[in-house]
Amino acid sequence: xxxxxxMEGPVTLSEEAFLTINCTYxxxxxxxxxxxxxxxxxxxxxxxxxxxxxDKGSNKGFEATYRKETTSFHLEKGSVQVSDSAVYFCAxxxxxxxxxxxxxxxxxxxx
Amino acid sequence: xxxxxxxxxxxxxxxxxxxSIKCEQNLGHDTMYxxxxxxxxxxxxxxxxxxxxxxxxxTVPNRFxxxxxxxxxxxxxxNSLELGDSAVYFCAxxxxxxxPGNTIYFGExxxxxxx
Numbered sequence: 570x571x572x573x574x575x576m577e578g579p580v581t582l583s584e585e586a587f588l589t590i591n592c593t594y595x596x597x598x599x600x601x602x603x604x605x606x607x608x609x610x611x612x613x614x615x616x617x618x619x620x621x622x623x624d625k626g627s628n629k630g631f632e633a634t635y636r637k638e639t640t641s642f643h644l645e646k647g648s649v650q651v652s653d654s655a656v657y658f659c660a661x662x663x664x665x666x667x668x669x670x671x672x673x674x675x676x677x678x679x680x
Numbered sequence: 681x682x683x684x685x686x687x688x689x690x691x692x693x694x695x696x697x698x699x700s701i702k703c704e705q706n707l708g709h710d711t712m713y714x715x716x717x718x719x720x721x722x723x724x725x726x727x728x729x730x731x732x733x734x735x736x737x738x739t740v741p742n743r744f745x746x747x748x749x750x751x752x753x754x755x756x757x758x759n760s761l762e763l764g765d766s767a768v769y770f771c772a773x774x775x776x777x778x779x780p781g782n783t784i785y786f787g788e789x790x791x792x793x794x795x
Binding site for chain 1: 684711713720721722723725770774776781782783784785786787788789
């Protein structure tokens with residue numbers, strides 16, 4: 570069935586370090602892919618999305634590229650800040666309008 | 681102008697009580713959801729309502745019952761609360777359709793603690 574697998578955390582980085590959070594998916598057809606961010610005490614917010622192969626979603630310095638050949642949508646940021654500390658969720662929306670979320674990756678950035 | 685709003689944000693109650701969480705969306709979406717997030721941040725879908733009809737009912741206890749008076753509201757009723765029901769409950773909404781990239785919008789969560 571359709572699913573999303575993302576790297577387990579927690580991840581701890583120093584400020585200005587490079588971030589990669591891996592995400593792979595299993596889906597039939599052509600799903601849309603998303604990254605959501607959840608800051609402490611808040612709900613999930615859309616961070617970025619991509620709707621077709623080779624699309625790159627970007628927002629707030631974060632990027633992810635829809636790779637159909639590797640069924641991946643890895644999240645990257647070149648230089649993280651303390652304010653990026655949050656839980657990050659990879660998600661997909663199938664062509665049948667079902668949403669599937671990964672298990673979340675907790676990121677802590679230390680000064 | 682909160683898109684998806686849910687109340688209460690915090691709820692502390694005793695075992696055995698019955699409680700409700702309310703949710704409203706002003707986005708004109710046709711599908712609403714309830715998710716449960718546990719202490720490890722795992723998100724589990726509980727219910728989905730499309731145009732007032734239940735279309736997903738995952739394996740949740742029948743003590744949980746969603747009620748949708750109209751497509752802008754989806755309330756969650758929980759009977760005979762148990763300690764294991766303590767979690768954060770998120771309401772969400774989306775527009776089901778053929779446009780790719782239609783996203784899902786979440787409320788800010790309701791923190792339920794059963795003592």
